Amino acid sequence: MNILCPVCNKILSKNDKSYCCENGHSFDLAKEGYLNLNLKNSQKTGDNPQMIKARQAFLEKGYYSFLRDELIKHLDEDDRLVDLACGEGYYTSAFPCRDKIGIDLSKSGLKIASKKDKSTLYLLNSIFHNPLEDESCDKLITIFAPIAKQEIVRLLKKDGQFILVKPDVFHLYELKEVIYRKPYVNEVSLIEIEGLTPYKELSVRKKVTVEKEDIMNLFMMTPYVNTTSADDKEKLNDLNNLEITFAFIIDIYKKG
Numbered sequence: 594m595n596i597l598c599p600v601c602n603k604i605l606s607k608n609d610k611s612y613c614c615e616n617g618h619s620f621d622l623a624k625e626g627y628l629n630l631n632l633k634n635s636q637k638t639g640d641n642p643q644m645i646k647a648r649q650a651f652l653e654k655g656y657y658s659f660l661r662d663e664l665i666k667h668l669d670e671d672d673r674l675v676d677l678a679c680g681e682g683y684y685t686s687a688f689p690c691r692d693k694i695g696i697d698l699s700k701s702g703l704k705i706a707s708k709k710d711k712s713t714l715y716l717l718n719s720i721f722h723n724p725l726e727d728e729s730c731d732k733l734i735t736i737f738a739p740i741a742k743q744e745i746v747r748l749l750k751k752d753g754q755f756i757l758v759k760p761d762v763f764h765l766y767e768l769k770e771v772i773y774r775k776p777y778v779n780e781v782s783l784i785e786i787e788g789l790t791p792y793k794e795l796s797v798r799k800k801v802t803v804e805k806e807d808i809m810n811l812f813m814m815t816p817y818v819n820t821t822s823a824d825d826k827e828k829l830n831d832l833n834n835l836e837i838t839f840a841f842i843i844d845i846y847k848k849g
């Protein structure tokens with residue numbers, strides 16, 4: 594897939610350790626290997642190092658490997674794939690596609706991803722303004738992240754697929770039983786995307802015992818981290834382990 598210059602939209606060519614366009618705009622690869630195309634005036638920063646570290650520690654234990662294995666089944670070697678909001682590349686690095694790009698706004702996430710995984714080009718950029726050509730991707734994937742609807746429709750080729758992973762109704766319910774007096778289930782509905790047709794919906798779930806040292810890392814990965822009091826959070830430290838439901842929905846959409 595061609596990468597476009599964020600200044601003038603011309604195609605960037607790789608030139609040893611940098612990417613340049615015909616108008617002389619040049620972008621150096623970071624020493625870890627990712628390419629920073631995020632212009633200085635863009636204020637958003639993505640997940641912070643603490644969140645990334647917690648997620649990496651949790652995912653490396655393999656708790657979500659059954660989800661990763663399921664996603665791999667829907668991807669081919671020949672697919673031109675972009676992982677929109679790839680984080681530290683836990684899923685991206687395992688995808689079998691020869692031509693793949695991971696995009697995220699978190700520098701700490703991309704440092705980890707690009708250091709470990711040389712089979713993917715990682716771009717520091719917003720997923721709402723991707724430096725890629727119209728209709729240049731066979732597949733796009735978004736896993737627990739914001740959905741850049743217009744960009745997804747723009748980037749996909751005709752018949753291309755968008756794969757969306759989101760939490761199912763009972764995802765992490767037992768964790769919420771510990772921290773909330775009134776735990777609630779997740780509201781789940783099909784997200785409509787104008788220009789795409791929902792084509793397949795899969796439910797992937799597993800009940801797993803999460804060990805003491807991993808419970809807080811899991812909690813740090815969730816949106817509850819911003820809405821839980823210090824006292825309620827402390828309850829997690831009293832646990833030795835906890836049996837938790839991991840339940841995901843994989844929605845696959847088609848363009849055209």
Ligand SMILES: C[S@@+](CC[C@H](N)C(=O)[O-])C[C@H]1O[C@@H](n2cnc3c(N)ncnc32)[C@H](O)[C@@H]1O
Pocket residue numbers: 637638639640648677678679680681682683684696697698699702718719720721735736737738739
């Ligand atoms: C919950 S994490 C999921 C990361 C990865 N998909 C995974 O499941 O391991 C959400 C990710 O979205 C990224 N993000 C949020 N807003 C973004 C934006 N506008 N552009 C690019 N990345 C963004 C964050 O930096 C973070 O890495």
